[in-house]
Amino acid sequence: MTASDGLTYTPGELDRDATFYVAGHRGLVGSAIVRRLEAAGFSNVVGKTSKELDLKDRDDVFAYLGEVKPRYIVLAAAKVGGILANSTYPVDFLSDNMRIQTNVLDAAVANDVERVAFLGSSCIYPKFADQPIREDSLLTGHLEPTNDAYAIAKIAGILHTQAVRRQYGLPWISAMPTNLYGPNDNFSPKGSHVLPALIRRYDEAARSGASSVTNWGTGTPRREFLHADDMADAVLHLMEHYDGPEQVNVGTGSDVTIREIAETIGEVVGFEGETEWDTSKPDGTPQKLLDVSKLAEAGWTAQISLQEGLERTVAWYHDNVDRVRE
Template identity: 80%
Template sequence: MAESGTFQPRPLDRSAPFYVAGHRGLVGSAIWRNLEAEGFTNLVGRASSDLDLKDRDAVFSFFSLVQPRYVVLAAAKVGGILANNTYPVDFLSENLRIQVNVLDAAREFGVERLLFLGSSCIYPKFAEQPIREDSLLTGHLEPTNDAYAIAKIAGIMHIQAVRRQYGLPWISAMPTNLYGPGDNFSPEGSHVLPALIRRYDEAARAGTQVVTNWGSGTPRREFLHVDDMAAACLHLMEHYDGPSQVNVGTGKDVTIRELASLVADAVGYSGEILWDTSKPDGTPRKLLDVSKLAEAGWSASIGLEEGIKSTVAWYRDNLLSVRG
């Protein structure tokens, strides 16, 4: 086994078994599309109905059968402020089990290169902006999603521990707020951007004259199209090796009020927009420092306005299935 630090990133073997955990989710499906476009011919995915990643024995049996050489761990229980705040036990317990089972099985069966996907919510609520990777564990988390964040932090620590103890060149990437085809548009479980798309699209269709959004509209957020995120994942697997997680974002942010305006324009809503300040805002600002990503030779290419328009088009084309 190679000593930690001697591994040199290189192009991945396009014919080797490559397991994408969570291949039907927002991130996993984008990674799958990108890998197909990049010439990978032995992609492996399992629906949750076929493989419950919370079932340790089932996960080990799967890895024994498939023997993947590469893995992206994109499977996770995810949700917006409301879901995270209402079901913290579910977000903590389910994500910890998924991560431990997949990472332990990957080590047991000799996975060469693995990328663990976290979330920018791992960083302290009042971290200095833009947020650097070394801000991790330097302050208190946002309380509305601290359980989910703790699970993701545990995943980062697991990757670092595997590197130290076994010398495996596994890495972690921390995406900013993601959006795009395959997103969750449900009223209960969606994040802010898909929630706004659904709300404004329904208002535009119904001729509603007033739309009310949660919070003040003043928090600032960064948004990355999921196809950009997928491209960044492959780039990191082929060009980066190190114990630190890598922030993946655009390096630019907007206020939620500005975001709402972009969405309203994209769907053709021209009514009044109100803000319910009795509802929580969450973290006041969350912008990632993407210097490490830039040093690795990658930057985002899909602009926010362009990305929102294409996501609205996808949502409308898939209206029946996303509402189901």
């Protein structure tokens, strides 16, 4: 029962027979969430590809949600990319994500969707936020300029879910993951995030017998990485155990340098050459480590180690190298 019915909402086990819409169900996070929901016994998980349903088209989004009438939604659909893509196409990252979010969340209100989990990104926090980054660091400083457009869109999504809670009393929540990786990631040289980009770069170098690999920046920035399957487990856990207006950080609570992650990936794929660093290219934020105390208080901690996660992801990449997204 929702708070809009005049009753107090108490988190608990979700109805396994209810319609559960995963927006972005083919992507890195969305596909992991579908796997987790099906493993948990949900019998009516639905989704549409971007070719079947353009979430930027407001009329189509309203028509689809009006047709399927989901009781629950995870909004994992987004236009995403690494430093190069974000800094090259800021208008696209702002406009596309704002439209996707606004359309899905407005249509969810119109169709009385009981429980929505909006997924954002750790880039919402200020570039020089105190480490580890607490949820209350939001809007306390300047953003990293290479991805500020994307960050602003995600901040707007958080505020949108909070506004729905205030205006309609619906128990919607937001979760902010750290850097994610895993099966169905984007391994494009121009559009991917750092970890899948490194996997592809080092794997291709190992296959070709290249003597060296060149990475952007100095290798000194520190990053936290969470496997998508852990993220999916955290999302379901939060939907069943957390109800509050503040976004919840989702991560491991530990980080490594880009140089360290590059070396580990090189070892996993069997690269035996040298690694060089192009210091003329930007590093991005010097460190992004999330404080996951709120998540731990809600009863969840990450289970997949970075080494295990990398081995699983590289194995998936090898099995799917001919059809990974370009």
